[in-house]
Amino acid sequence: MSATRTAVVTGASSGIGAATARALAGDGWTVVCAARRVDRIRELASEIDGVAAELDVTDPTSVRAFVDDVPQEVSLLVNNAGGAFGQEPVAEADLGQWERMYATNVIGATRVTQALLPRLIANTGQIVFVTSTAADGPYEGGAGYCGAKAAERMVAGAMRLELVDQPVRVHDVAPGMVRTEEFALTRYDGDAERAAKVYEGVAEPLVAEDVAETIRWIASLPRHVDIDRLTVRPRAQAAQHKVSRQG
Ligand code: NAP
Numbered sequence: 001m002s003a004t005r006t007a008v009v010t011g012a013s014s015g016i017g018a019a020t021a022r023a024l025a026g027d028g029w030t031v032v033c034a035a036r037r038v039d040r041i042r043e044l045a046s047e048i049d050g051v052a053a054e055l056d057v058t059d060p061t062s063v064r065a066f067v068d069d070v071p072q073e074v075s076l077l078v079n080n081a082g083g084a085f086g087q088e089p090v091a092e093a094d095l096g097q098w099e100r101m102y103a104t105n106v107i108g109a110t111r112v113t114q115a116l117l118p119r120l121i122a123n124t125g126q127i128v129f130v131t132s133t134a135a136d137g138p139y140e141g142g143a144g145y146c147g148a149k150a151a152e153r154m155v156a157g158a159m160r161l162e163l164v165d166q167p168v169r170v171h172d173v174a175p176g177m178v179r180t181e182e183f184a185l186t187r188y189d190g191d192a193e194r195a196a197k198v199y200e201g202v203a204e205p206l207v208a209e210d211v212a213e214t215i216r217w218i219a220s221l222p223r224h225v226d227i228d229r230l231t232v233r234p235r236a237q238a239a240q241h242k243v244s245r246q247g
Contacts, residue, residue: 006074007219008032010057010112011081013040015180016130019208020078022048023216032070035081057081057108058100067115075125076219077116079109082130082152084187087141098144105148110155117168124167124223128215129156133176133231139240145187153229160228169226171218176233177243179205201245206234 007024011017013035021031025048033041033048034055045052053069056062082105085097113127120127134142135149153172160170177199184195199205211232218227236244 005076006030006032006071007076007078008034008070008074008112008116009078009080010034010055010109012044013037014182016175016178016208016211017078017080018044019212020080020215021050023209023212024076024078024219025050027216027220029076029219030071032074034066055081055112057112058103060111063111063115066112070116070119072119073123074116074119075123076128077113077120077125078128078130078215079112079152080128080130081108082148083183084134084145086144086189087187089141090143093144098148101144101148102151106151106155109152113155113159121163121166121168126169126171126219127156127159128171128173128218129153130211130215131156131172131174133174133233133240135174136231136240160226167223169223171227172229173211173214173218174229174231175206175211176231176237176240177202177205178208178211180208201247202234202236202243203246204234204236206232 007029009017009021009031012021012033021033024031031050032053033045033050034053035041036056038054041052053066055066085100086094129152131153132149134146135153138146156170156172179199184198188194214230214232
């Protein structure tokens, strides 16, 4: 493995994470591709000449074992593992799903960050949190996911303040609507019809590569340039509720 420019991407087995691993590799990074589905990350790692490492961000034992395998010289962590489960009104919400969303998007991202932070500081590194425009405010049925992503944003924001005198940058990348294969399917528990409706009539939702490109760009900037937060949406989505749908 290269002695310089080593990145960790969590949730690299699909969607934005996989695209980010490819984009970073294209820019010369050696990428540690992390996720629970090892078959997928092994395939990706062999494609991009990276490293596959099993990781469940919700499991402290898994995170400890994972961190032992990450090279000391790591200088970029992309906290991408996460997602939404369910979209029911608060009155009917399954709180088990809320616990999973918080465990993954908030506590999981923080757990991995804590474990790698000393190395990221030592290597003048960067931490990207892939939050969401869901963190900007609530929408109907979004309390659990919006809350989790807002909490993840607070972790990024607090860390930027806490580490101002340390050589590490903390970034919040907030995508709007991104058509990935699994995000909506996971949210609606495999209901493909409901998942398809999310993107129905939207001319061009973002694709994973669009978000990956913003992360690649952030990681390419000089050490004194800190992109605090980057919001990226499809042109057809002016705000969470303002989406142009045709047909
Ligand atoms: P995705 O295709 O469903 O990918 C989610 C990734 O997270 C998968 O690789 C999954 O891998 C990994 N993951 C889930 N739980 C994990 C765990 N406990 N430990 C380790 N990895 C875990 O979704 P996506 O659309 O690419 O979304 C990626 C990120 O962007 C998420 O944080 C999501 O909230 C955020 N986002 C998405 C959108 C959108 O519209 N798609 C918009 C804004 C923000 P395994 O199952 O193999 O572990």
